Amino acid sequence: MRAARKALQQARGKQKLDLILDSADPGRLVRALPAEELYFTLLDVGPDDAAALVAMAAPEQFRHFVDMSAWGAADEPPRMREVLHWLRLAREGGDTARFRRQLAALDVELLALLFRRELSIHDLDEDNPPQPSQPGMAYYTPDRRFLLEFTGGAEFASLRQLLDDLYAEDAFRAGQLIEAARWEQPTELEELARRWREGRLRDAGVPQLDEALAFYARRAAPAQETAASTGTALAVKQRPLLEAALELLSGEELEQAEESAVYAANAALVANRAPLTDADEVRATLADARATLSLGLELLSGGDAARAARLLVEKPVRELFQTGMSEAYRLQTRARKIAAAARLPQAQSATVLDEPLESALQALLSLRPQLREPGQRRPRAFGSRADVALASSLLDEAEAMLALLGAHGIPPSVLGPKAEEAGLGPAAVKASGAIWALIESQLNGRDFSLHGLAEEVRQKSPGFDQQLHDLVRNGVQNETGGIILDRLKKALNR
Numbered sequence: 392m393r394a395a396r397k398a399l400q401q402a403r404g405k406q407k408l409d410l411i412l413d414s415a416d417p418g419r420l421v422r423a424l425p426a427e428e429l430y431f432t433l434l435d436v437g438p439d440d441a442a443a444l445v446a447m448a449a450p451e452q453f454r455h456f457v458d459m460s461a462w463g464a465a466d467e468p469p470r471m472r473e474v475l476h477w478l479r480l481a482r483e484g485g486d487t488a489r490f491r492r493q494l495a496a497l498d499v500e501l502l503a504l505l506f507r508r509e510l511s512i513h514d515l516d517e518d519n520p521p522q523p524s525q526p527g528m529a530y531y532t533p534d535r536r537f538l539l540e541f542t543g544g545a546e547f548a549s550l551r552q553l554l555d556d557l558y559a560e561d562a563f564r565a566g567q568l569i570e571a572a573r574w575e576q577p578t579e580l581e582e583l584a585r586r587w588r589e590g591r592l593r594d595a596g597v598p599q600l601d602e603a604l605a606f607y608a609r610r611a612a613p614a615q616e617t618a619a620s621t622g623t624a625l626a627v628k629q630r631p632l633l634e635a636a637l638e639l640l641s642g643e644e645l646e647q648a649e650e651s652a653v654y655a656a657n658a659a660l661v662a663n664r665a666p667l668t669d670a671d672e673v674r675a676t677l678a679d680a681r682a683t684l685s686l687g688l689e690l691l692s693g694g695d696a697a698r699a700a701r702l703l704v705e706k707p708v709r710e711l712f713q714t715g716m717s718e719a720y721r722l723q724t725r726a727r728k729i730a731a732a733a734r735l736p737q738a739q740s741a742t743v744l745d746e747p748l749e750s751a752l753q754a755l756l757s758l759r760p761q762l763r764e765p766g767q768r769r770p771r772a773f774g775s776r777a778d779v780a781l782a783s784s785l786l787d788e789a790e791a792m793l794a795l796l797g798a799h800g801i802p803p804s805v806l807g808p809k810a811e812e813a814g815l816g817p818a819a820v821k822a823s824g825a826i827w828a829l830i831e832s833q834l835n836g837r838d839f840s841l842h843g844l845a846e847e848v849r850q851k852s853p854g855f856d857q858q859l860h861d862l863v864r865n866g867v868q869n870e871t872g873g874i875i876l877d878r879l880k881k882a883l884n885r
Contacts, residue, residue, distance in 0.1 A: 392423055393645075399424075399432055408436045411444060421447040426455035427595060427653065431677070434670045438480055445477065446484015450496035453481060455595065457497060458588045459667045465600070468581055471505050473668070475549040482552065491560050494553075499568060500584040502557075506539075506572035507580065509550055513538040514573070533558045537569055596654045603661035607759065609720050610713035631774055632692070633685035636699035644704050651708035656680040658712075663759065675771070679761075682774030684708070687715030689776055719760040719773050722782050726755035729789050735807035738817035743796070743803055744789055745821045745882045751785040788878065791871040792822050798866035801825050801839065813841040820844065823882035827851075830858045851883070859883075 395414065399407050411432075414420045421429060421444055429452055433441050445453070461473040474497075481490045506512070513521050515531075515538055523529035523540055530539040530551055539554070541547050557565040571580075593599070633652065640648050659665075659680035665672045691706075691714055692698035702711065730752055733742035742749055747765035754763035754770035761770035762778050765785075773779055796802050801809075810820045824844045832839045834852045843849065863876045 395420060396424065396428065399428070404435055404437075405440070407432050408441055408444070417444075418447045422449045422452065424452075425653075426452040427459075427597075427657075430456050430459050431673060434668070434673060437670070438476070442480045442483040444484075445480040446482075446486050446489060448481075448493065450492045453477070453493040454496045454591070457501075458591060461501075462585070462588060463666075464664065469501065469504070469584065471508060472546070474501065474505060475546055475553065478553060479546075479549050482556070491556065494556060495560070498584050498587045499571070500580045500587070503568055503572040503575060504577060504580040504584060505550075506569060507575070507577050509541065510572070511540040511542045512569060512573040513540070530554060532566070532569070534562055534566065536566060539569070595657075596650060597657045598654070598661060600661055603658040606655065606658040606709055606712045607662055607716055608713060610710070610717055629694075629775065629777065631682070631685040632689045632694065632696060632699050633681055633703075635696040636688060636703050639696060639700040640704065648700075648703040651703065652681065652684060655684050655708050655712050658709075659683075675769075679759075679772035680712075682772040683715040683719075684712050685715070685774050686718060686772075686776070686778070687711040687713070690714050690718065694776070715773065718779050719755075722773075722779070722786065723755050723760035725786055726752050726760070729786060729793070730756060732793055733789065733803060735803050735810060735817045735820060737807055737811070741818040743806060743820055743822045743825065744792060745823050745878065748785060748789045748792065748878075751782065752789060755782065755786075787871055788874055791867050791869070791875050792878075795863060795866040795875060796822060796825060799829060799862060801829055806841070809839070809841045813844065815841060815844060821882070823879055824849075826859070826862065826879060827883055830855055830862065834858060849883075856880075 395410070398410055402410055411417050411420055424432070429444075429448065433444060433456065436444075438445065445456070448456070456477050457474055460477070461469045461471075463470065478494065481493050484490070515536055520538065523538060525540070528541045528547065530541070531537075532539065532554070541550060554565070557568065589599070637645065637648060637652075656677045659676050660667065660673065663676055665676040667673060688699040688702055688711060691702055691711070730742055733744050733752070734740075735743065740753075742752060744752060747763070750763045750770075751765075754761045757770070759772070762773050762782050763770040764781065773782070793802070796806075806820055806825055807817075810817065820841065825841070827849055828841050828843055829839060831837075831843065831852060834854055859879060860876065863872055863879065866872075867875055
């Protein structure tokens with residue numbers, strides 16, 4: 392079972408579907424998976440392509456699918472289309488008996504709320520029962536007790552099929568459900584359904600929002616812990632320590648450690664309000680959570696897998712997570728100082744830094760500070776001391792670039808008025824452009840101006856490259872100077 396779960400975690404998209412369907416007993420494997428893992432597997436595959444797996448799910452697993460997908464923010468009502476969507480997928484799987492058990496597992500309050508919102512209910516036993524306003528959108532219950540008119544935005548065919556299924560299973564209970572939908576207040580039905588759902592999610596290891604946010608609280612590491620993290624920024628990225636630590640555990644300790652990792656991942660989903668129906672967002676959030684946990688382990692264990700394994704078992708997972716976040720926050724504090732010094736006086740967010748330094752800085756300034764690796768499309772969480780070292784080196788470059796501008800009399804405070812004179816917005820003024828304008832003014836004996844930055848093609852006068860080399864050498868007096876020179880050459884040769 393552990394091998395199957397690991398294979399599913401490493402697979403992507405339809406590969407997961409193939410792994411399950413090609414197993415010796417797909418149904419048994421599906422029902423043996425934790426409900427949350429199965430839900431994320433279906434989300435990764437695409438639920439519409441995995442109706443067979445939905446149909447194989449146990450009733451409790453199926454209810455978890457609805458719990459995860461049909462509810463949004465705390466102030467949002469449940470999404471009834473999602474409820475009907477999962478019911479349709481389960482029914483399409485072909486096992487009628489299992490489908491009815493799955494249907495019976497849903498909260499009656501949720502189903503009653505669905506009917507209350509999507510139906511106009513008339514009791515045919517009353518005097519002068521009404522005629523349907525749109526006969527094609529009407530449904531007479533098999534016991535001829537109710538006339539139901541479809542008035543909401545849900546799928547007519549799916550809702551009609553649901554009514555048929557309920558009456559086929561137990562006509563008396565179906566009648567009671569419709570009666571409840573007719574008389575109960577929608578707010579009360581929603582509140583009850585929400586309470587049931589939240590209780591189940593707590594039991595499944597999904598924390599409430601305040602508890603989830605605590606994972607991202609700033610935490611100062613005690614002195615004995617800090618000793619393991621100082622001077623350990625490795626230059627070479629290694630395998631995530633979390634994975635290595637888990638492989639050293641077995642039995643109850645492994646189960647406990649995996650539950651802790653899942654709890655941290657759930658906290659990340661809740662705290663970041665990740666849309667639980669968006670496979671890409673969920674996947675990225677879960678990966679970021681495991682990365683942060685891995686970094687915390689690496690900092691506290693000094694990179695030793697055996698020690699990391701003991702920490703997973705003995706230390707609260709929230710502390711491990713907070714330790715990883717503490718490094719991200721430390722880099723964020725440094726990034727804020729650099730960003731403040733790198734903005735023109737009239738700028739709100741953009742800085743004078745060229746790429747990739749600008750993107751790296753903005754990723755660190757986000758609510759959850761992240762690493763934006765040069766050449767990568769999107770930022771990600773810090774997962775190792777190597778990641779921390781990379782971010783630190785990028786901040787070193789940013790500071791050196793600002794020092795270079797200041798050494799030659801064109802810091803952002805000077806560039807701001809010059810940009811306004813040239814009619815340029817803050818985002819149009821970058822360090823490379825300012826350096827180009829400075830060198831051209833020196834070579835041609837002109838006053839410094841940024842007017843030339845508006846030109847589509849910037850010409851370089853004879854002697855430009857040598858002047859650039861001398862300017863950087865005189866302005867940056869450390870090993871970062873060579874990197875800065877290479878960055879400027881690439882930016883100015885585009």
